[in-house]
Amino acid sequence: MIPSMAATTPTALIADDEPLLREQLVGHLARLWPELQVVAQARNGREAVERFDELRPQVVFLDVHMPGMNGVEAARCIGRRAEVVFVTAFDQYAVEAFRQGAIDYVVKPIEEERLLDSVQRLQARLRVADDAQRPEFGALLERMAQELRQRGGARSYLQWIKASVGNAVRMIRIEQVLYLRSDAKYTVVAWEGGEALIRTTLRELADALDPECFVQVHRSAIVNLMHVDRFSHGPGDSGEVHLKGRNERLAVSRSYVHLFRQM
């Protein structure tokens, strides 16, 4: 790859999952930077990386929010091999991170004056045309990728319990669960709408549930504190929890009684 050609006709790749927005950016760039040749368009991060590897454009415009691999992850794959400009709709976190890291970005809906600033910076940097001189954003991008992943919905604690009911798999919201009780090979999920059996063991569930709400009260039972009405002392050092609006009581073994001690 001899960069003599590249010096005369700059090339670019545009990645956005929304076709109208790709079209729009192509239009803006055609007006602001007529020499720039958009050699490829991609609909997600993975496509962007594939097209980049194939065509090696000098400039890459990456939408932050894309399905599958997002823009930040794609940028990490591309690394210092191209000039990267992020495109994002309102996203306080991303914008703040780009600003702090001095990473180039434009905000959607795109204003041409703002895009022109970016174009001029890119043109100046392309004159140098040396990959090694590009700043390294690896650490920041890694942090961002992590943050965006988490925001994608993956909470740290279990939000749903999937249980077979007949032929269907029912999704039970975790706050509807009253308690979980181990029963031979299965775990019984008692929830507002009835009972269901799941194969996940109580121990595995204990690790995945939010400890603020779900506490183990017995070797074979975990209760949702949101559904506990009161605690009463039983024989010896043991006790029982009574559930709100229900008749059943759950035994609390000695080692867990301290959870219900008065404040």
Add this chain to the structure above:
Amino acid sequence: MMTTTTPSASTPAPGHWERSRLVPSRRQLAFTVALSVAGAVALNPITLNPFVEVLGEALFVGMVLLFGFKVAGAWRQTVLPRWVAQVLAVTLGAALSPFIVQMLSVGGDFSAFAASRPMVRGYVLVTLSAGLIGSLFALGALYRERDAQARAEALQFALERETLQRQAADARLRLMTAQIEPHFLLNTLANVQQLVESGSPNAAPVFRSLIAYLRAAMPQLHQQTATLGDEERLVRAYLELMLMRMPDRLTFSIDIEPALRALPFPQMGLLTLVENAIRHGIDPGCDGGRIEVGARRDAGREIRLWVADTGVGLSEGAGTGTGLRNLQDRLQAFFGPDSGVTLLEQAPHGVRAEIRVVAPTAA
């Protein structure tokens, strides 16, 4: 002083008489008899007549007074307040009925009555006691009536207050769901801008969809009473916008039984599920998927609504709980405790959300 119009909300057919007020209640009848008997017993020692006669006279007077009271109460007139008319009627009855009794006993000869001192004395005695007791009775009855009316009003008031509280609760819950995400709005506007700048014929319908969506999603512009038909328009507007944004990844269909469009429905209830389907099912997947929205009346008053997608499905850590909890609360406030929302996993992938409600009336 001109008129005291009597509210006649309870009587469907206007006329000179309020029938419901004419017939004495069993309690009023029993009370009148008891008072008459007590009056006869009290008068017995100071009259020369046998007790049976006195008792007969007292009962007659009592019945006349009750009749007067009821007739004056049922008569639709605007000259006097009803209670004045009723007390007047009782007083008049107290003056007339003993006179009739005395006249009967002397065979209609007024001069014979006027000449007999004991008869006149007896008349005055009966009239005074009947007038006094009758007026007291009338006032007591009126007081009871007003009390009952006040209780009925209080009950009505409590009912209205409960309805208001329910509406307020729904408004509060709705406010919590009704938040236009800046990310959604700006991305959508960027798309619309491109349509306008490129002179696309799609610009106008997309604008219409955007306005319909914003109208529903802005808390200030919320309708008090939305129907399933409104919700259908809202969901269609939202899906049209999403289709503009991801034409290569989204297909959808809406199939709501036309007869159900008039059903009152919590605003943005169905939209919440459709937004979830986009956010958690379609948007995260490179291949997108299909969303099917529908509503059917099952047996009787039960109605089933669904939003099914073929997207990537919900991961066990996906946090949509508060939106759904909110929807569940609103459905129950709206349709009663038997209503709710259920989520099922679809094969091979995707989520089916089902709402079941019991319609307030079998329309």
